[in-house]
Structures are given as structure tokens and as C-alpha cells.
Amino acid sequence: MLKFSYNSEAEIPEGAKQFYKLVGGIWLLQADGVSTADADGFKASMNAARADVDKFKAVIGKFGKHTPESVAELEETVAGLKAGGGSDIEERVNAQVQVRTANLQRDITAANQRATEAEGKLTDVNVQFSKTQIESAAANAASTLGQVADSALVDVRMHANLDLELNEKGEVVTKETCALGAGLTSAQWIQKKLEAMPHWEKPTVGGNSHGSRGARNQADNPWDKKTWNVTEQHTLINADLGKAKTLAKAAGLEI
Numbered sequence: 001m002l003k004f005s006y007n008s009e010a011e012i013p014e015g016a017k018q019f020y021k022l023v024g025g026i027w028l029l030q031a032d033g034v035s036t037a038d039a040d041g042f043k044a045s046m047n048a049a050r051a052d053v054d055k056f057k058a059v060i061g062k063f064g065k066h067t068p069e070s071v072a073e074l075e076e077t078v079a080g081l082k083a084g085g086g087s088d089i090e091e092r093v094n095a096q097v098q099v100r101t102a103n104l105q106r107d108i109t110a111a112n113q114r115a116t117e118a119e120g121k122l123t124d125v126n127v128q129f130s131k132t133q134i135e136s137a138a139a140n141a142a143s144t145l146g147q148v149a150d151s152a153l154v155d156v157r158m159h160a161n162l163d164l165e166l167n168e169k170g171e172v173v174t175k176e177t178c179a180l181g182a183g184l185t186s187a188q189w190i191q192k193k194l195e196a197m198p199h200w201e202k203p204t205v206g207g208n209s210h211g212s213r214g215a216r217n218q219a220d221n222p223w224d225k226k227t228w229n230v231t232e233q234h235t236l237i238n239a240d241l242g243k244a245k246t247l248a249k250a251a252g253l254e255i
Helices: 035-062 068-083 089-145 150-163 186-196 213-220 228-239 239-251
Strands: 020-023 026-029 164-166 172-173
Touching: 089 150, 089 164, 089 172, 089 186, 089 239, 150 164, 150 186, 172 186, 186 239, 228 239
Parallel strands: none
Antiparallel strands: 020 026, 164 172
């Protein structure tokens, strides 16, 4: 049995194609009793149906990967939010965000404060370490030279903090601002300092508080360029090689 319409020409039975005509994309039967108005009405109905299908596809496309079940779950979630306070969902969400943001900012502020305190403590430790290293180097140099009175060690440490510093290699040397010269070792510094601060010297055996500068240098450091004494050098090397090396080193020499 022939149909009134076919969607494509291929669907029309063989031998009956001559009775069909393409009207508005549909193959319609051309027969007595079928008026043009009927065809036009059918065409309008088909176009309306197609429009509905396109509209339905557009609506379905908006759901994307969502299924009716997932949409239902979403509706339940929204309903639960609304049940907690009406339509002020946005306000309540913003309030929660502000609370969490404030808490986060508080934690950041506290962390920054702890970091600042830790940096301060580290600076204090570094300063104290440098001070200890400088004072120890000055005291050791004074003790090695053997010419500084014990009562002067307090002054030695104080002046050391003014004149000495730790360089990049961790060595104790004089600062650029030191009046005695920059880059001097602690041994060189203490020797030059004694020349400027004679009251730091130990009393001589004869009871003179300071004695002559020449006598002191000749007796205790015959390697000093101002009081060079080869005889005293040989005598001291034979008597106390360790002290001889120390005094020579204090004068910037090696033996």
C-alpha cells in the first residue's frame, strides 16, 4: 500500500515514483481528492514539527553531560540551600567566603610575624657570634704576644669590636675605617695597638710600668722592623722556638 508521503525518494516503492512530487522537502502523493491546500497544510505541519524538534534539541544541548538524575540532585541541593534562609543564598555564600578569607589572612599575618621574629633572632645570633669571634681573636693575639697586661684585656675587647670585623672568609681583620689600616690580622693589630696604647703593656721586671718602647721591642720581639735584632732572634730561637715563631709571625714573618 502506498503512503501519502515519504521523507526521501528512495523510500518510494519502485514503479510509483511518477505519482509523487517533492513539496517542501517531502515527497507527496499526487492523486485525485488531494488538494493543494491539503498539501500546503501538511507542509506547514511538517515545518512546525521540525521547528519543535530543533527547539527541543537546543534545550537538551544546554544540559550537556547532565542526566535527568543529576539535574534532580542539583534541584535538591538548591532546595536545601533555600530551606536554610530563603533566597539569600548569594549573601550567605559571600559571608562564608569572607569568613574563610579573613581566617586565611590572619594565618598569613601570623606566619609573617613569626618569620620576622625568626629573622631578628638570627641577626642577633650572627651579631653575637661575630662579637665572640672578634674578641677571642684579639684576646688570643694579646696572650700570644705576651706583652699585654691582664688588666688591659677589657679595653682590648672593646677596641677590637670597634676596629675588627669578620671578612667574607670568616677571618678576623681590621675594618676599612680602622685608623691603623685595613685588612690587618688580629696579631698585627694588637702589636700596632700597643704602640698607640702603652698603658696596655705589662710592667717590666725592673718595676717600671712601661719601660722604653725600644727596650720592650728588643726584649720581646726582635723581628719587629723598628727593633730588628739578629742576636736576640738567635737567642730566642734556641731558648723557645715556639715563642720565636709567634713573635716573628706577629711581625709578619715566618721562621
